[in-house]
Amino acid sequence: MxxxxxxxxxxxxxxxxxxxxxxxxxxxxxxxxxxxxxxxAGFIPLRMIFAGNDDLMNASHDYLPPSTCAFAQSxxxxxSLKPSQFNFLDLLDYFIVSNxxxxxxxxxEIISKYFNIPRLNFYIxxxxxxxxxxxxxxxxxxxxxxLEKIRGSEIPSKDLRESILKYNKFKKRLLEINNLYxxxxxxxxxxxxxxxxxxxxxQDLEQIIQEYKEKSPINQINSKDLxxxxxxxxxxxxxxxxxxxxxxxxxxLDTWIGNHYSSQIIDDKLIDAxxxxxxLIIKRFHDNIYGDHSVPNYLEFKxxxxxxxxxDYKLKTGKKLGVIxxxxxxxxxxxxxxxxxxxxxxxxxxxxxxxxxxYSRANRxxxxxxxxxxxxxx
Amino acid sequence: xxxxxxxxxxxxxxxxxxxxxxxxSVALGFPDLVFAANAIPVFPIRMEKFKINLYLxxxxxxxxxxxxxxxxxxLGIARQLxxxxxxxxVLDDVVNSINDxxxxxxDLGVENGVPSDLCYGVNxxxxxxxxxxxxxxxxxxxxxxxxxxxxxxESLQSIVPNQIWVNIPPREAExxxxxxxxxxxxxxxxxxxxxxxxxxxxxxxxxxxxFRIGNQVKRFYKTILYExxxxxxxxxxxxxxxxxxxxxxxxxxxxxxxxxxxxxxMSQLVTEMRERIKKGIGMDVSDMPRILIAPMFGGWEPETHxxxxxxxxxxxxxxxxxLGLIDEISVSENSDPVEDYARFLLDASKKGxxxxxxxxxxxxxxxxxxxxxxxxxxxxxFGCPSLSNSYEILKSxxxxxxxxxxxxxxxxxxxxxxxxVKAQLRTYMEIFK
Ligand code: SF4
Ligand code: SF4
Numbered sequence: 001m002x003x004x005x006x007x008x009x010x011x012x013x014x015x016x017x018x019x020x021x022x023x024x025x026x027x028x029x030x031x032x033x034x035x036x037x038x039x040x041a042g043f044i045p046l047r048m049i050f051a052g053n054d055d056l057m058n059a060s061h062d063y064l065p066p067s068t069c070a071f072a073q074s075x076x077x078x079x080s081l082k083p084s085q086f087n088f089l090d091l092l093d094y095f096i097v098s099n100x101x102x103x104x105x106x107x108x109e110i111i112s113k114y115f116n117i118p119r120l121n122f123y124i125x126x127x128x129x130x131x132x133x134x135x136x137x138x139x140x141x142x143x144x145x146x147l148e149k150i151r152g153s154e155i156p157s158k159d160l161r162e163s164i165l166k167y168n169k170f171k172k173r174l175l176e177i178n179n180l181y182x183x184x185x186x187x188x189x190x191x192x193x194x195x196x197x198x199x200x201x202x203q204d205l206e207q208i209i210q211e212y213k214e215k216s217p218i219n220q221i222n223s224k225d226l227x228x229x230x231x232x233x234x235x236x237x238x239x240x241x242x243x244x245x246x247x248x249x250x251x252x253l254d255t256w257i258g259n260h261y262s263s264q265i266i267d268d269k270l271i272d273a274x275x276x277x278x279x280l281i282i283k284r285f286h287d288n289i290y291g292d293h294s295v296p297n298y299l300e301f302k303x304x305x306x307x308x309x310x311x312d313y314k315l316k317t318g319k320k321l322g323v324i325x326x327x328x329x330x331x332x333x334x335x336x337x338x339x340x341x342x343x344x345x346x347x348x349x350x351x352x353x354x355x356x357x358x359y360s361r362a363n364r365x366x367x368x369x370x371x372x373x374x375x376x377x378x
Numbered sequence: 379x380x381x382x383x384x385x386x387x388x389x390x391x392x393x394x395x396x397x398x399x400x401x402x403s404v405a406l407g408f409p410d411l412v413f414a415a416n417a418i419p420v421f422p423i424r425m426e427k428f429k430i431n432l433y434l435x436x437x438x439x440x441x442x443x444x445x446x447x448x449x450x451x452x453l454g455i456a457r458q459l460x461x462x463x464x465x466x467x468v469l470d471d472v473v474n475s476i477n478d479x480x481x482x483x484x485d486l487g488v489e490n491g492v493p494s495d496l497c498y499g500v501n502x503x504x505x506x507x508x509x510x511x512x513x514x515x516x517x518x519x520x521x522x523x524x525x526x527x528x529x530x531x532e533s534l535q536s537i538v539p540n541q542i543w544v545n546i547p548p549r550e551a552e553x554x555x556x557x558x559x560x561x562x563x564x565x566x567x568x569x570x571x572x573x574x575x576x577x578x579x580x581x582x583x584x585x586x587x588x589f590r591i592g593n594q595v596k597r598f599y600k601t602i603l604y605e606x607x608x609x610x611x612x613x614x615x616x617x618x619x620x621x622x623x624x625x626x627x628x629x630x631x632x633x634x635x636x637x638x639x640x641x642x643x644m645s646q647l648v649t650e651m652r653e654r655i656k657k658g659i660g661m662d663v664s665d666m667p668r669i670l671i672a673p674m675f676g677g678w679e680p681e682t683h684x685x686x687x688x689x690x691x692x693x694x695x696x697x698x699x700x701l702g703l704i705d706e707i708s709v710s711e712n713s714d715p716v717e718d719y720a721r722f723l724l725d726a727s728k729k730g731x732x733x734x735x736x737x738x739x740x741x742x743x744x745x746x747x748x749x750x751x752x753x754x755x756x757x758x759x760f761g762c763p764s765l766s767n768s769y770e771i772l773k774s775x776x777x778x779x780x781x782x783x784x785x786x787x788x789x790x791x792x793x794x795x796x797x798x799v800k801a802q803l804r805t806y807m808e809i810f811k
Contacts (some may be wrong), residue, residue, distance in 0.1 A: 065497065068763035101525030102764040109735050125520035126528050127545040131563045135545075136561070138553050138788065295521060296532040296541050330495055333527035338490030340533055356493070 001189060003236050004085060010089040010196045017044050023093040023150060025120070028075060029195075029232065031101035031260050031291045032124050034140060036163040039198070040155050041147040046092060047195055049074050049257055050239035052359035054082060056235050057370055063110045068264045069330040070358035071231070072107035079115040092261055096143075096151070098122045100293050101332040120146045128286065128294045136285050140278050160277040164266055166199045173205040174262035180212045182227070184250030185240045192235050195257050223249035224378045227309055229302070229341075230326040230334045230355075232257040238364065239326070239357075248370040248378075251321070252309055254290075292333040299337050303344050310350050322351045322378045324371075329358040351378060379643040380472040380625060381438040382634040386424030387796045390635060393418055400515040400576045400690065402539065405503065406675070406731075407631045407703035408520055410719065411565075411594055413586040415572040417515075421631040422506035425513065426479050431471040473621045476628065477680050481666050482785045483509065484677075493532075497761040498677025498791060500530045507537045516575045518539035518568070520723075522731045524764045542571045544728045548734060553714050561720035569716070584714035594707040598644035599626065600704060603696055604761045609747060610664035613654035616692035620683030622647070623695040627675055630698055667752035667810040670771050678757050679789050681796050682803070689807035691753070700741045702729030739771050747783055753783050753809060755803075760790040783809050 001009075014024060025038050026046040035045040052074020060076035078086050095117040097108040097269035122143050125132035145247070148154055177190055189210060194201045227247050232255040233239050243250060253259060264287075266280045288294075288300045306323060314322050325341055327334045335356070341351040355365050355373040382389070393399045401418040409419035455775050480498075486505030488494045494501070507514075517538040519531040535541055547557055568579045593661045602623070606612070612619050633640035654660050670687050671678065685692035700705045707722040709715060730738035746754060754776060773784045785806045787799050 059749065064763055065758055065760075067761045072763070085523050093778045094493050099523070099525075102523055103525070105523065106763050123548055125545050125547060127543045129565075129567065131560050131567065132545060134563075135557070138556050142553065292529075293525075296535060296543060297520075298529075298532060299535075326723055330763070332763075333529050335493045336496055336529045337524060338493065338499070340536065343491070 001193070006189070006193050006196070006235065007085045007088075009015055010193075013197060013200075014044065014088045014091050015048070018091050024091050025094045025096060026089075026092045027096035027109075028072070028100065029103060029105045029234070030098075030099070030256050030293065031264065031288060031297065032285060032293060033096060033098060033122065034143065035159060035198070036167050036281065037140070037144055037147060037155070039166070040160040040163040041095075041151050043147065043151075045198065046082070048185070049192060049195055049232070049234045050074070050078060050079075050086070051234035052077060053236075054360045056083075058357055059241060063114065064106060064167075065358045067263075067330055068106065069101075069103045069328050069332065071328050072103035074359055075107050078110055078111055086300065092117050094118050094120050096120045096122050099124060102233070106286055124285075124293060126293065126295050127298075128289075132287055133282055136282055139276060140281060144278070152244060157277050158273075161271055161273065161295075164271060164277055164280055165268070168265050168268060168271075169186055170199040170202055170205075171208065171265045173202055175259075175265070176209050176211075176255055177205060178258055180209065181251065183244070184211060184228075184248075185244055188233060188240050188250070190255065191257060191262075193230065195261065196235075211291070216352070217353045219378070223247055224322060224375050225249055225251045225317075226324050227252040227254055227306065228258070228324050229254040229306060230324075230338070231328040231331055232254060233326065237359070239367070242364070242371055243324070243369050246375045247369065248322070248324075248375050250324070251313070254306065254309065255326070260288075262293055292337075299340055299344075300332075302337075302341065303348075307348060308344060315374070320351075320378070322353070322373070324373065325352055325354045327356040329356055346371075379629060379634065379640070380402070380613060380644065381430075381434055382639065383424060383625070383629050384428040384430050384434070384475065385588045386635060386749065387427055389393070390418060390420060390514075393635075394513065401513060402542075402572075403514050403517045404418070404632055406520065406542075407630055408797065409637070410517065410585075410588050410707075411572055411580070412518060412569060413591075413633075413637050414580045414588045414708070415569075415576045415577045416578045416584070417572070418635050419518070419632045420514070420635050421628070421629075422477070422503070422510065422514070423479060423483060424632065425510040426483075426506070426636065427512065428469075428475045430475075434468045434472065434614060439676065443536070444759065446598060452775050454684065457489075466614060469618050472682055473624060475793050476625075480677075484791060495761050496526055496530075497759050498789065499759075500526055501518050502677065504530060504533070507534050511537040512761065514538045516542055516544045517571075517721070518572075519544070521545045522660070522727065524762075526764075540575055542568050542575075543725070544568045546723050546731070558717070558724065560726050561758075562714075562717050565716050565720050565723070574697055578777065581717050585719065586709050587646060589707040589709045589715060589718065590638065590639050592633075593709070595630075595633065595641050595644050596704040596706050598641075598648045598773050599630065600649070600699070601648050603627070603694075604749065606648075607657070607694055609655060610662065611655050611658070611660055612663045612692070613660040615650040615661050615687065616663055616666060617684050617687035620687070620693040620695065621680075624674070627695050627697055630704075663692050666690055667807075668694060669693055669753045669755060670694050670696065670749075670751045671757060672700060672748065673759070674757055674758050676762055677789055677792070678759075679787070679792060679796060679799055681793075682757075682787070682799060685800050685803050686755075686807065691807055691810065693755075694749070694751070696745060700729075700745050701731055701799075702741065704728035735771065739775060739779045742772055743775060743779065746776065746780055751760075751782060753785075753806070755806075756784060756786045758786045758788050760788065 023043045025073040029047045029049045038045040045265045056077025059080040060073040097119045099105045228250045338354045402412045404419040410418035483502040483505030487501035492504045635801045669691045686693040730741045
């Protein structure tokens with residue numbers, strides 16, 4: 001299934017949901033947005049996971065300087081140019097303005113303000129300590145109230161608990177997919193599609209897992225195996241094809257729409273009818289130590305995590321993983337840390353390619369050359 | 379003030395080595411907690427060695443011997459015009475020397491792996507820490523709107539392992555009290571970490587004392603912005619005046635590491651400016667349009683104010699006022715100073731450093747209105763989506779609500795774009811003729 005098919009299928013899906021009277025709530029694709037709350041309110045969370053191109057980026061320059069991350073630029077471009085395959089964005093009822101990074105804030109504010117989509121606020125502390133958890137709770141309560149106002153009634157705790165369970169199950173399946181040995185491009189498509197359709201895609205995921213378990217011995221693909229960290233590869237991006245053309249295979253996605261998302265599972269044992277389900281979401285925020293939003297230990301945790309992935313994989317397969325750190329140009333978070341990440345991992349004997357790019361077509365050749373050179377080294 | 383800025387290295391070495399004081403790096407406008415801990419806040423460029431103009435050295439010796447009043451009187455009586463020229467030349471040299479150092483630090487940042495697509499300010503700050511950061515005992519960070527800023531601060535850990543963080547959430551009207559309570563706890567946490575590092579207690583009294591000094595500094599700062607800037611007669615030419623404002627913006631970040639001395643400098647500065655205006659020493663600027671250049675704290679082209687002056691305008695810098703950082707911290711006999719400080723931080727967050735571009739735009743608008751600004755130059759900083767983002771909204775609001783002409787200029791590194799800026803400003807300044 002190619003990107004266009006996914007988008008058109010999603011478009012139909014959203015229309016159906018709208019016809020059922022559901023509201024659609026959009027937000028930019030990073031972690032920590034409590035989509036269970038949106039789901040429990042009876043609404044559809046729409047995660048912006050769409051890559052860009054020259055036209056989309058250029059279309060954002062009336063609103064943002066060109067030295068803003070290419071992803072934020074393109075997200076704005078989607079609203080300003082409205083390419084036909086993205087018509088479903090017209091179905092958005094609200095947009096969450098959150099502060100994963102400053103580009104996220106700016107892009108979300110612009111989308112809400114200039115494209116007339118009412119905004120819902122959700123602020124997330126940058127530091128992680130008792131105070132930040134208290135603040136996170138305030139924001140959760142506030143978002144819950146904003147959603148309740150829209151739906152005109154309270155969100156029962158029971159419904160929120162059920163949503164948490166549902167998303168838990170969904171993430172567990174995604175985690176399994178991320179750990180399956182298959183072609184990276186295929187894995188990526190499955191995950192991208194799943195993130196659009198949400199828990200409604202669980203059955204498909206289970207089927208895929210079953211099929212792969214039956215047929216997939218390890219080392220089936222003769223390739224140089226890689227872990228992709230840094231920024232996600234979004235729908236409509238050609239990057240994974242370039243990697244595969246150069247003989248690489250991404251076996252693990254350590255990004256917002258990969259492991260960052262699927263690893264955030266709440267322990268089922270904690271989901272107790274007597275406890276406030278909001279506390280479970282707070283606990284998850286607390287446990288999310290690998291996300292790039294928080295300071296000051298992101299880099300330290302990230303390095304230890306990649307090291308673990310590397311060693312586990314070596315134990316399991318005997319192969320050494322290479323690391324591609326994907327940096328969307330001008331990314332507030334990934335860009336500044338890239339040199340530190342590379343140096344520290346290389347000191348541990350792990351090969352890293354810091355691959356910085358925007359979405360312009362002209363970049364393609366140069367990207368290929370850099371990826372090929374890296375593959376040679378592996 | 380200039381002398382104290384440029385000789386920071388010797389001053390800091392003395393205080394660290396002889397008096398065993400702890401050095402803590404700060405930026406923006408947040409040195410108060412460090413002063414209250416009886417430690418030394420330092421905006422790290424001041425740890426560098428600067429070229430010092432000979433006149434400045436002589437002036438400094440003379441003022442420490444005779445006091446500022448007498449020195450200016452003696453020199454003023456002797457050769458009034460030359461004296462003014464000397465001051466202009468000294469300030470020009472000071473600002474040039476600081477800017478050269480900024481560029482040097484920027485290059486050092488880039489050489490050490492900071493991507494050159496990040497804003498100038500972050501790169502230069504990284505260079506500053508790389509250059510002399512090893513002598514710092516800690517780094518005090520305020521986590522705010524900008525992710526680049528936050529990540530940059532995190533990345534300093536390899537140079538300055540002790541990091542103290544204060545998260546400033548935006549203030550939501552619905553849960554103002556609870557937000558305040560959390561902000562108070564954030565400040566308390568930073569205080570106890572500072573106490574651990576310095577070995578000194580931060581008492582209510584030490585906080586109040588520092589806030590009072592800070593408030594007086596801020597009052598003088600506002601006097602310069604609102605009284606002197608809006609006067610029709612300047613104590614010096616507008617380019618030199620803009621240099622003073624630029625120097626204030628940089629030095630305000632750590633009060634030149636000595637709050638009391640900085641306060642005295644500010645007081646002298648304001649007295650001297652008023653005196654000159656009263657005596658008619660300086661320049662009639664009544665027909666020169668007031669042009670605000672903002673934001674500039676993340677990096678700007680210092681030639682801009684010279685160009686504007688040459689084209690018949692007077693440039694102003696007022697970032698800290700626009701961002702709410704020179705608002706006073708309310709202190710009273712019975713108030714809790716931690717809560718007062720927390721409130722100040724939340725208010726600043728609400729004005730623009732938080733997560734609301736509209737709030738930032740309104741802060742600009744208010745300033746433009748209050749100071750009857752005639753034109754605004756938006757400094758679009760390469761790599762900064764945060765502040766420049768407001769430009770389009772700002773431009774249209776300024777046009778529709780205030781009818782003040784606005785223009786955007788691009789900045790990446792000092793000295794890189796001067797000719798383009800000159801050409802742009804030439805056309806822009808025609809509007810005022
Ligand atoms: S700057 Fe980075 S983290 Fe922020 S929106 Fe862009 S890609 Fe995402
Ligand atoms: S707000 Fe802009 S100037 Fe300030 S640190 Fe962030 S990117 Fe740099």
